[in-house]
Every structure is written in C-alpha cells, then in structure tokens.
Amino acid sequence: MNLLERRLADEIRASGPIGVDRFMGAALEHYYRSRDPLGAGGDFTTAPEISQVFGEIIGLWGADQWQRLGGPLPLRLVELGPGRGTLMADLLRALRVVPPLRQAVEVHFVETSPTLRERQAETLRRLHPDVAPRWHDALAQVPQGPMLLIANELFDALPIRQWLREHGRWRERLVGLDGSGAFAFETGQIGTPPVDPPLTASDGALFETCEPGLAIAGEIGRRLAAAPGAALLIDYGHGQTAAGETLQALKAHAYAPVLADAGEADLTAHVDFEALGNALAAAGANVAPLALQGQFLIENGANLRLEALLRGKDEAAGLRLKTGVRRLLDPMEMGRLFKVLAATSPERSPP
Numbered sequence: 001m002n003l004l005e006r007r008l009a010d011e012i013r014a015s016g017p018i019g020v021d022r023f024m025g026a027a028l029e030h031y032y033r034s035r036d037p038l039g040a041g042g043d044f045t046t047a048p049e050i051s052q053v054f055g056e057i058i059g060l061w062g063a064d065q066w067q068r069l070g071g072p073l074p075l076r077l078v079e080l081g082p083g084r085g086t087l088m089a090d091l092l093r094a095l096r097v098v099p100p101l102r103q104a105v106e107v108h109f110v111e112t113s114p115t116l117r118e119r120q121a122e123t124l125r126r127l128h129p130d131v132a133p134r135w136h137d138a139l140a141q142v143p144q145g146p147m148l149l150i151a152n153e154l155f156d157a158l159p160i161r162q163w164l165r166e167h168g169r170w171r172e173r174l175v176g177l178d179g180s181g182a183f184a185f186e187t188g189q190i191g192t193p194p195v196d197p198p199l200t201a202s203d204g205a206l207f208e209t210c211e212p213g214l215a216i217a218g219e220i221g222r223r224l225a226a227a228p229g230a231a232l233l234i235d236y237g238h239g240q241t242a243a244g245e246t247l248q249a250l251k252a253h254a255y256a257p258v259l260a261d262a263g264e265a266d267l268t269a270h271v272d273f274e275a276l277g278n279a280l281a282a283a284g285a286n287v288a289p290l291a292l293q294g295q296f297l298i299e300n301g302a303n304l305r306l307e308a309l310l311r312g313k314d315e316a317a318g319l320r321l322k323t324g325v326r327r328l329l330d331p332m333e334m335g336r337l338f339k340v341l342a343a344t345s346p347e348r349s350p351p
C-alpha cells in the first residue's frame, strides 16, 4: 500500500466505509498534485495536446460570442482545469484576429495542481509573454464580470458518487476493506441520489452522480445571469441522464482496476450533460442544445483551418496535422464520444 492508501485504510478502520467520491477525490488530488499526466509519456492525452486546431477553433468561437455579446471589456477569459495551458495558448493565438479583444483580455486559470500551474505558467511565458495569468483554487474566487469560460475535460475528473438499485430502492455504493485489507466495494444505506435517476432503472442498476460538477455548473450559470458571458464545457459523456457504471482508471494509456494503486492512476467518469445543462439553466443561463465535438469543430471551421495550416508543409508535417485533426473529428475516435455544451447570458439567444 502507498502512503495515501494507508491513510484511506486508516480512515475506513476508524470511521467505516467511505463514499466513492471520497476515495476518488483523495486519489485525484494526489494524482494531479504529484505529476503532469498528459501526453505520450503520461497516462492519457487530450484534444489540445493532439492538435492546435482544437484551441484555435474555440478561440474563434469565443471571439464570435464576444462580438455577439456587444464586445464587453474588460473580458475575463476563464479556464477551468487548464492542464498544460496548451488550449489557452492556441486560443490566444486565434484571438489575434480581433486585436481589441486580444489586447484587453485577462486570463484566469482555475487549477488545483501546483505542478500543472507551473506548466501553464511556462507555456504562456513562452508563447504569450504579454499575458499575465492569475490562478485560483475555485471559480468562486475569480472576480465577477463579463467572461468567456472554457473547460475541457474537467468535469470527467471530478469525484462521483455511485448508487445501486436494490429491491426498488437506491443505496449508496461505498468503499471499505475486504478480509485481506484491500479496498473493496460494499453497499451502504438507503439514500436519495442528488439527480433523479432514469425511471427505467431496475434492480441491479448502477447510477452515478457528480455533485461538485453540478455545483460548478450552478456557479457558471449564476455568473452568466449576472454579467454578459458565454461558457463552453467539453467532455466525454452522455447527453441524457442514464444508469450504468462508467468510473474508470487509466495508467500509461491502458485501463487499470479502479480501486488499485490509489492516487497513481487517472480516474474519470462519464459526464451527465443533461444534469449539467439543467444546473446551468436553473441558475439563469441560456443553454444551447448539446453538440458532438466533431460537429462543433467542423461547423466552426476546423477543416478550413487545417487547409490553411497545410499550406507550405512537407508531407510528414502535413500527415501529422491531418492525423491529429481527424482524431478530433472522426465519430469513431473523439468526434462523437466528446460533447460540447454551450451556454450564454440570458439576454442572448442560445449560441
């Protein structure tokens, strides 16, 4: 057992089994604090690390939204869970097409990992030395006002709770210790999931809920209701609230057991976009119909941008560019599994 596992095991021995959210939250906090997990040498990769076109198209989408909002300045460009800062760097490059916005933009990163904050600082210093980002532990700390908010693959990395349907009732699934002292799932008390499960869920079904995600969506919605702004949440998940177990662990780009080696593997779960959309709308935002990532990027010009980038490139560089963009767009790769949820201030029609 590693140090974190010993701490969690002591907690279970002292106070009884813990929620899956407690296990996942402690594991992810240690995981992100202690490494940069992205890229070929890490555990997983993400769209901005695959192709610059991803961040650039989001930048153009943001510039368009800003103009539709009437061009409010100063504008806060807020990114939740910015990883290596690559998406922000690509997005800022695209904003050069709108100089007044690019010059006046304020960058705010919401990031809990000190290791990744360093990476983000380094990326912006190298590529956009004129920008002085500010870091926050939570969205609530970002100053209020007009904003464009982006989050790519943050919501799948937030702790979930799991619920099991037994004899027509929901019971929370917990993590305890088995006879050999290893972490094992067990079933807890009857309870009420914080999101209504589908009525079709029958005995044996497993249902997942993500309260931190709902809280962040509520905070985004309140901000959009209070000042002009737009938000783009991109992640992998399902469009409608559904039962099913999606919690997974990835280590060195391969699946791993979810309760093994706590804090040393990436833990994620599918995002429930219906629940996120409802939380945004309940807080006062205008929510657009969910789009597939491939569709969103194509409609916003990904193929045109690719063509422009290919001009003057040799064959090998051209192939790399095309392979990266295809991975983002192809429905068999990231194009369909990943979804895009956009929301704006209520005075605007949905984007």
Ligand SMILES: C[S@@+](CC[C@H](N)C(=O)[O-])C[C@H]1O[C@@H](n2cnc3c(N)ncnc32)[C@H](O)[C@@H]1O
Pocket (backbone or CB within 6 Å): 032, 038, 046, 047, 048, 049, 080, 081, 082, 083, 084, 087, 110, 111, 112, 113, 116, 137, 151, 152, 153, 154, 157, 158
């Ligand atoms: C899967 S990575 C995605 C990184 C980046 N958005 C990308 O697309 O490459 C998740 C990011 O969210 C950060 N993170 C995890 N939990 C967080 C939280 N509760 N609040 C803010 N950031 C968090 C991680 O440190 C990391 O930067």
